[in-house]
Amino acid sequence: MFDNAPWAGLVASAIAIVLILVLAIVIRNLAHRLITRMVNRAATGGSLTSRFRKSAVPEGIDALLHERRKQRAETMGSVLKHIASIVIIGTGILTVLERLTIPIAPLLTSVGILGVAIGFGAQELVKDFIAGMFMLLEDQYGVGDVIDAGAAVGTVEAVTLRVTRLRDVDGRVWYVRNGTITRIGNESQGWSRAFMDVPVAYDADIVGVRVLLEHVAEEIWADPELxxxxxxxxxxxxxxxxxxxxSLVFRITAKTLPSAQAEVSRDLRLRVKTALDSAGIPMVASA
Structure with missing residues (x-):
C-alpha cells in the first residue's frame, strides 16, 4: 500500500498557506476599511469656522477649509493604506516562506543590511519624505495656495511627499524638494488682506481725506459682487x-478671501483715485 503521509503533509501545508494568504488579505482589507473610515471622519469633521460665526467669517472660507481638510485627509489615507499593505502582505509572505521551511533569517538579515545601506545613501530622500509627511499633517499649504518657499515664490500646482511644484508670476515652474524648505510664507490660508497707502500733501484737509476714504470703504462693502x-x-x-x-500717508485695508487680495487691491486703487480726483485732492509721491 502507498504511504499517504507525505501527501497529507503537503495538503496540510497547502491549506495552511492558503489560510495565511487569505487571512493577510482579510486583515489588509479591514485595515483599509478602518483607514477609509478615519479619513472620512477627518475630512467631514465639524466646521472650523462654525465656532466663530460672530466674527462675520463668510461661508466661503468654511468651504475652502473643508476642501483643504478633505484633500489632506485623502492624501494621508493613501499613504497609510500603502504602508499597511506593505507591512501586512510582507508579513504574510514571510510566514508562508517559513511554513515552506525556507530559512528567512538570512533574508531578514540581508534586508536589514540593505535597508541600512539605502538609508545612508538616501538620507536626503528620507528627509524629503518626512518633511512632506509633516507638511501634509500640519496643512502648511495646498494646491492653489500662493506661497514663498524661500527658493521660489509662486502658486502651488502639485504637492507630493517628495517635492512641491510651484509656478511663479513669469510662468516658470519650480520643483522644490520638501526637505530643503525651512520656512513657508502662505498668502492664501484662511484669509488675505488687500491694502493701499494714500499719500497726500501736508496742507490737505486730514479730516476730509479720512471721511472720503471711509466713504470709499462703505462703497466697496456695499458692492454685492465684492x-x-x-x-x-x-x-x-x-x-x-x-x-x-x-506727505501724510493714510492706509485703507480690506480683509479678503484667500488669493483675492490682488483683485481687491486693484479695485481699491481705482476707487480711491477716482474719489480723490472728484474731490480735487492730489496724491503726492511719498519719500
Whole structure:
C-alpha cells in the first residue's frame, strides 16, 4: 500500500498557506476599511469656522477649509493604506516562506543590511519624505495656495511627499524638494488682506481725506459682487500711517478671501483715485 503521509503533509501545508494568504488579505482589507473610515471622519469633521460665526467669517472660507481638510485627509489615507499593505502582505509572505521551511533569517538579515545601506545613501530622500509627511499633517499649504518657499515664490500646482511644484508670476515652474524648505510664507490660508497707502500733501484737509476714504470703504462693502465673492469684512481706514518730508500717508485695508487680495487691491486703487480726483485732492509721491 502507498504511504499517504507525505501527501497529507503537503495538503496540510497547502491549506495552511492558503489560510495565511487569505487571512493577510482579510486583515489588509479591514485595515483599509478602518483607514477609509478615519479619513472620512477627518475630512467631514465639524466646521472650523462654525465656532466663530460672530466674527462675520463668510461661508466661503468654511468651504475652502473643508476642501483643504478633505484633500489632506485623502492624501494621508493613501499613504497609510500603502504602508499597511506593505507591512501586512510582507508579513504574510514571510510566514508562508517559513511554513515552506525556507530559512528567512538570512533574508531578514540581508534586508536589514540593505535597508541600512539605502538609508545612508538616501538620507536626503528620507528627509524629503518626512518633511512632506509633516507638511501634509500640519496643512502648511495646498494646491492653489500662493506661497514663498524661500527658493521660489509662486502658486502651488502639485504637492507630493517628495517635492512641491510651484509656478511663479513669469510662468516658470519650480520643483522644490520638501526637505530643503525651512520656512513657508502662505498668502492664501484662511484669509488675505488687500491694502493701499494714500499719500497726500501736508496742507490737505486730514479730516476730509479720512471721511472720503471711509466713504470709499462703505462703497466697496456695499458692492454685492465684492461682498459675496471676495471681501470678508468691511474695509477699515486708519489714521495717518506715516509721516514723510513731503506727505501724510493714510492706509485703507480690506480683509479678503484667500488669493483675492490682488483683485481687491486693484479695485481699491481705482476707487480711491477716482474719489480723490472728484474731490480735487492730489496724491503726492511719498519719500
Amino acid at each position: 461682498r459675496e465673492s471676495k471681501i470678508v469684512e468691511q474695509p477699515h481706514v486708519y489714521g495717518v500711517e506715516q509721516l514723510s518730508d513731503s
